[in-house]
């Protein structure tokens with residue numbers, strides 16, 4: 201029996217293309233005497249924060265974007281944290297701010313999210329940016345990961361207009377915003393979650409399936425329609441401590457027309473989007 205394999209659509213060419221255009225942009229901005237800068241605010245030293253931080257710092261370096269990490273003690277008080285965040289808001293040399301989340305439990309994100317300056321909030325912490333994503337207002341900053349999903353689909357010429365996109369997951373960092381971005385591209389969007397009845401059946405209706413549940417290899421071939429495009433947003437550790445996605449790649453690759461791998465898929469584009477957002481923030485803040 202001959203099995204047709206889906207095209208494996210990797211993140212690197214997408215990240216490279218974005219980075220290339222940012223490098224030119226940054227050069228142009230620097231020629232005006234302005235140095236785009238990202239400031240990362242990290243509380244404690246969570247391993248997944250550190251993993252993202254390493255990737256983000258490397259990407260900024262490649263793009264010629266300045267960077268700083270404000271490292272705060274894990275037991276910092278709410279009051280002290282807010283004071284530190286306000287300092288970063290007011291720092292004229294900082295154009296983009298990334299606050300790692302989730303934050304330690306004793307810090308109230310529902311208060312803090314109103315403190316970060318929306319103009320510098322490059323990863324959609326502020327409710328102002330959450331609202332702008334829903335409004336389709338392009339002056340805002342959708343979170344980097346859902347934007348990376350859209351960049352991959354665009355790069356590989358996946359037509360979304362009128363197509364059925366099914367998103368598994370409804371988190372504020374991926375599921376909800378990616379649904380809004382897909383809708384903006386005129387897809388017909390279904391959002392699924394843990395209470396969805398007949399989840400595999402609903403997913404089998406998808407022309408484009410976006411998995412953002414955070415459960416290792418949950419999505420198998422029973423979720424995938426023949427010829428569907430499968431985008432895996434998951435970053436999980438499996439039993440053997442290997443990075444793996446929400447999609448069981450080996451089971452799904454033969455059914456899909458295109459599929460993103462993990463690692464080297466969506467996750468590898470996220471930091472490029474972050475850099476793009478810093479440049480965008482820098483332009484808006486300086487009116488250039």
Ligand SMILES: Nc1nc(=O)c2c([nH]1)NC[C@@H]1CN(c3ccc(C(=O)N[C@@H](CCC(=O)O)C(=O)O)cc3)C=[N+]21
Nearest residue numbers: 248249251252255299300301323462463464465467468
């Ligand atoms: N406000 C906020 N936004 C985030 O997006 C956010 C956060 N806080 N807190 C921490 C988590 C964790 N996270 C990771 C992203 C990539 C890798 C990762 O391993 N990336 C690989 C690529 C993975 C792949 O290729 O799929 C790399 O950069 O080389 C890990 C962790 C983001 N997070």
